[in-house]
Amino acid sequence: RAAATARSPWPYASALITGMSGLPDARRKSRLCRRLSRWMRMPVTRVWSCWKGHWKVVKMKRILTGDRPTGRLHIGHYVGSLKRRYKLQEEGNYDEFYIMIADSQALTDNFDNPEKVRKNVIEVMLDYLAVGLNPNKITFFVQSEVNALTELTYYYMNLVTLPRVLRNPTVKSEINSKNFNESIPVGFATYPISQAADITAFKANIVPVGDDQEPMIEQTREIVKSFNRIYDTDTLVLCESLLPNNIYQRRLVGTDGNAKMSKSLNNCIYLSDDKETIKEKVFSIKTTSRRIDEPGIIDGNILFMYLEAFCEDIHFKKYYSEFNNLDELKIAYQKGGIGDASVKRFLTEVINDELTPIRERRREYAEDLEKVYNILKEGTKKAKKTADKTIVEVKKAMKLNYFEDSEYLNELLNSK
Numbered sequence: 001r002a003a004a005t006a007r008s009p010w011p012y013a014s015a016l017i018t019g020m021s022g023l024p025d026a027r028r029k030s031r032l033c034r035r036l037s038r039w040m041r042m043p044v045t046r047v048w049s050c051w052k053g054h055w056k057v058v059k060m061k062r063i064l065t066g067d068r069p070t071g072r073l074h075i076g077h078y079v080g081s082l083k084r085r086y087k088l089q090e091e092g093n094y095d096e097f098y099i100m101i102a103d104s105q106a107l108t109d110n111f112d113n114p115e116k117v118r119k120n121v122i123e124v125m126l127d128y129l130a131v132g133l134n135p136n137k138i139t140f141f142v143q144s145e146v147n148a149l150t151e152l153t154y155y156y157m158n159l160v161t162l163p164r165v166l167r168n169p170t171v172k173s174e175i176n177s178k179n180f181n182e183s184i185p186v187g188f189a190t191y192p193i194s195q196a197a198d199i200t201a202f203k204a205n206i207v208p209v210g211d212d213q214e215p216m217i218e219q220t221r222e223i224v225k226s227f228n229r230i231y232d233t234d235t236l237v238l239c240e241s242l243l244p245n246n247i248y249q250r251r252l253v254g255t256d257g258n259a260k261m262s263k264s265l266n267n268c269i270y271l272s273d274d275k276e277t278i279k280e281k282v283f284s285i286k287t288t289s290r291r292i293d294e295p296g297i298i299d300g301n302i303l304f305m306y307l308e309a310f311c312e313d314i315h316f317k318k319y320y321s322e323f324n325n326l327d328e329l330k331i332a333y334q335k336g337g338i339g340d341a342s343v344k345r346f347l348t349e350v351i352n353d354e355l356t357p358i359r360e361r362r363r364e365y366a367e368d369l370e371k372v373y374n375i376l377k378e379g380t381k382k383a384k385k386t387a388d389k390t391i392v393e394v395k396k397a398m399k400l401n402y403f404e405d406s407e408y409l410n411e412l413l414n415s416k
């Protein structure tokens, strides 16, 4: 199913095609795609030929995203990416939608703990279904089962330098927080390259993520550009990240005040936490100590960062009717007279309100694990097929297709 947009870029045609004469067909097409993408402000991945003065542009929307099975999913995942995935699913304006459980990537810093990764594959899958992601609309798969991803990673490694890999700010901060010191596993330092393989294997052009993944998307784009240039092809597709508009959702802070809530940092409120646990975690959040009548400080206040990310006016109606909205609460808090305990009580209600239906759906799916297992198994089969198609194209572009249609043999015979 292709979303076809027939829009004539004719007035711009001369600008679009300058500097293309003499280029091979594939280069002309990929350059045209890039220029059209800029002009149309959306990713254009294929251009059909010109017919009676009208260009027919076919835009394929392929979405890919994923999570590491290093623990259950938390509210950072929810606001950073899961909510957007659900919205995209419901809008239905896409051709293919893949969600990957990144177990191979999880092993790069958990290689000595395979049990943890194994156990969490199904936990993550349960979280997906719990937030309403639908296996009839989305293909869910396990990364390690798709061999093509490892093969692509190996080829892409030649396109990236070591200093470039280590310059990645997310990798840098993760290396620091994991105390690897000098013993950084090569697999860990280079995991953004494997992410490029994941994205490009499915020719995804849209990747809904939190902002810690921006450097990975940038790295992927660089690999795509290098690959297509070096091998003179348009096989690989440029992708774009899709970040939440709300800055507090792009990177939700941890309950310990760390800049990022993260499974590996143990500072999370999980989607599956019950109300009592949520309350405990919210009440453990540190705020500046003050007397209740003293003015409160909003800047850097974790409670308000969570409220910015989660609460809507309806929550005030339900749980804090003295105020109509967050702005009013903020003003009152800054004046003094509002204690942190009452804000914490409100925040607990807001988070619990959002998580209650998720928790209930999770419980239902957990009672039928065989069904969940089969969803993942079937999805993985489908994902394998798609990635295998890409690897054939990639190898062809790299001239590694020796035994296809006797091409290599013909070349050998003709060169005699």
Ligand code: ATP
Pocket: 066, 067, 068, 069, 070, 076, 077, 079, 080, 081, 208, 209, 210, 211, 212, 213, 249, 250, 251, 252, 253, 260, 261, 262, 263, 264, 265
């Ligand atoms: P780990 O600590 O194992 O890396 P994680 O909590 O960082 O786990 P990932 O599986 O690495 O989670 O991330 C999956 C997706 O969720 C990514 O798109 C990431 O950007 C997003 N995400 C993770 N944590 C947050 C957060 N605190 N705020 C917003 N988005 C997040």
Ligand code: MG
Pocket: 068, 262
């Ligand atoms: Mg992470």
